[in-house]
Amino acid sequence: MADALVLPAPPAAPASASPVSEPAWMRCTLIAVVLAMLVIFLFAPLVAVFTEALREGWRAAAATLASPDAVSAIRLTLITAAIAVPLNAVFGIASAWAIAKFDFRGKAFLITLIDLPFSVSPVVAGLCFVLLFGSQGLVGSWLIAHGVSIVFAMPGIILATMFVTFPFVARELVPVMIEQGRAEEEAALTLGASGWRIFRTVTLPNIRWALLYGVLLCNARAMGEFGAVAVVSGKIRGETTTMPLMIEMLYNEYLTVAAFTMAALLAALGLVTLTLKSFMEWRYADLLAASHRR
């Protein structure tokens, strides 16, 4: 609002004297401390992974990754993620639709239940599946008698991975869909659109970036999960060994360079995830969950 009264311009005060900011020396110290901590805790390990991996040169690294055990580990990790992540995306979409578009009793409790995997140790999650599907397990003894093994096989690895990454997509979608409300879907309904058509043409375009974001986070964790998978896999070399488990095996056999080569591959995937994630945050901030708003 422009007032009729024109005040003389206040004398330009030095930025450091601003009453709503910290003095310059303090800002500089804070930035320096924070950067130093980040270098110690985050940058250093990242650099270490790549320098250790390449200590014996590219050729050795490539040879490690081409070994049959490594190829099988990479394949298992990719297959696991390829099954667990889409299933969790389906769960995320279904739960976000039910929670955001409808009001029902016990909703808050349900949301707590969906978040539960975040406060359960991955090892405990693995233990749960061993108890359920192991040879002495509640369901396992029956399944094994019928020739189906879940623990120490791929289904167990997939289930354990799903448990650990279960809340990721739902947590991204629920706030976005609650914020968007149901007016647009109701408008589509009055225009005669079917349920699937409403979802495909109205809801999905509204949530696609949040969905992609959730899938990205889910995938990063799914490919890197260690604790839960370690418990259920049985670590059969070449069969139920994922990339993170292979890193542990190689490391414990003092094959340090090989372990770090495998680690560097996973770290590179992690960096790709990070780049995509940051790009999405800058580009589509307004379409992602409210908590990511900048």
Added chain:
Amino acid sequence: MTPRLAFREPSPLPGFGLSFGVMMTMLSIVVIIPIGALLLRGVEIGTTEVWRTLNNERVWHALELSFTTALWAALFNLVFGLALAWVLARYRFPGRKIVDAVVDLPFALPTAVAGIALTTIYAPNGAFGQLLAPLGIQVAYTRLGIWVALVFVGLPFVVRTVQPVIEEIEHEVEEVSATLGAYRGRTFRRVILPMLTPALLTGFALALARSVGEYGSVIFIAGNLPNMTEIAPLLIVIRLEEYNHDGAVAIAIAMLAISFAMLLAINLIQVWSRRRFGHA
């Protein structure tokens, strides 16, 4: 009007049955039934037997180690996370966007990768270990090493919950405080910090929950000596490898119980702070 006891409010939108059904089926298979199986096994074993299994030095030590180091790591992340969130939200400096992106590294980097990398750096002959060894500080294979790994794992939680709240604080509030004669430090303590408390507690709780259960990054740097540097999740794995399922179940239930007690306490503090400072 529908009676108040109806399970759901009527809505013209379709798909409740399908989406609710898919959600409940998957939630049951992946989360509810497995956790139920654990608790059921605990009931079968019986309280006295669970207690007898827990009541030995090695188990006590592992639980104490897991929860104490996780608490210290989460506390460090609380302070450092607040500073980092403040710097990222308020200050402009070259490379800010890169720093902002790198904060999420622990989410993207698999824990086993972080584990072997931290161990290599902090081992007595590693890049940082070499510098610290003459000072008599050993990080890898000690409690300090476990703490370092847990700080790494929990780092993004506080930053990511607090940062958006700092960005939403309106400058007017601080200006009013300043015109009323409060120095910057006082404004921060009396005006800004209360506004951030709920978010700080949420981030703290998330970091703590994650650190308590962390396995992948810790087992490499810990050294894993019984009664010294053996964390509770590792002891569960060891019991399982001994085919001692009852022992594993007892420790798992103890961990769940302590975690939930801590999260409940944090929740209560949060409710108290909201009531005291009146922020949503």
